[in-house]
Amino acid sequence: MKIVAPALPDALPDAAPDATVDMGPLTGLIGYALRRAQLAVFHDFNRTMEAEAIRPAQYSVLKVLQRNPGLRQGQVSTALGIKRANFVPLLDELQRRGLTERRAVPEDRRAKGLFLTPQGATLLAALDAKLGEHEARFVARIGQQGKYTLLGLLQQLSDPAFDPDG
Amino acid sequence: MKIVAPALPDALPDAAPDATVDMGPLTGLIGYALRRAQLAVFHDFNRTMEAEAIRPAQYSVLKVLQRNPGLRQGQVSTALGIKRANFVPLLDELQRRGLTERRAVPEDRRAKGLFLTPQGATLLAALDAKLGEHEARFVARIGQQGKYTLLGLLQQLSDPAFDPDG
């Protein structure tokens, strides 16, 4: 498969073996390139965490609770960009598996404070070790300098402060 | 965070993590940063193409057919990383809207060649104009040089040739 992308290394994942497909300007689009890269990285993440059956969103919740024990549900879901309605079943599952718990918040009886259980903390330690290997596989491709360059660029794309409309 | 257009098909993603929440190592993860950036860019894409009701995957199909008229369904879906089973309803919808058509392939009666209709070509021209503005909004954030740096890094993350496991 031939990639028309001047000034870029060529090839995309899962290329048609026999045909030459001109991807045209697609490979030069930020959004298209982001989608392909995210699929590759998330796929590796899922494979890495397969034994523990933890997906990216679940890991992000555990990690936030480790650093911010007692946060309210709404604070966690907002911080992670997950709608609060969708956050409920996600959290139910983590709780069902004994990894997190909801506790009453004295100051506001509507709210629930979230905490890792000891099992959750233990699992997270194991996940972090595997995550290091996952991350290292991609750092091996682009280098430490490349990673920091990438994170800076992605931050600018994500940050609404850079969006005149947003 | 501010809601710009509540009536849109996509609500604005909560792109900015809450300031009081320690995101810890999450923001330093390639996958997490990719997800946030992709959400921001795809959201802008969907807002940009709202009037035409074209989503990223649909645009990518139209663009590939413009450059490669007559490609078979399997070739298009493989090139775009879409499973052939999922490609059927996507294509059905484009066809229902009169934007693409399936034609018999004389050499192989199992296969179907895909083509843009005149309406599809006309729509694509309009989409491309809007896409230019969409892309420019993000280039305005990171610069032309930043864009090419970014595309190169993303390409390396996506490229299975860099993956020792395949």
Added chain:
DNA sequence: TATTGTTATACTCTATAACTATA
């Protein structure tokens, strides 16, 4: 009245298995 967590619902995207008609 507004907010927190919840339920219900729907649509998209993704993934697998199995069918049909061809090859």
Added chain:
DNA sequence: TATAGTTATAGAGTATAACAATA
């Protein structure tokens, strides 16, 4: 036997609306 397109289905992710308890 294998392949191209299709159907059916199931699991995630994400979106909105509305409700009960509480502020």
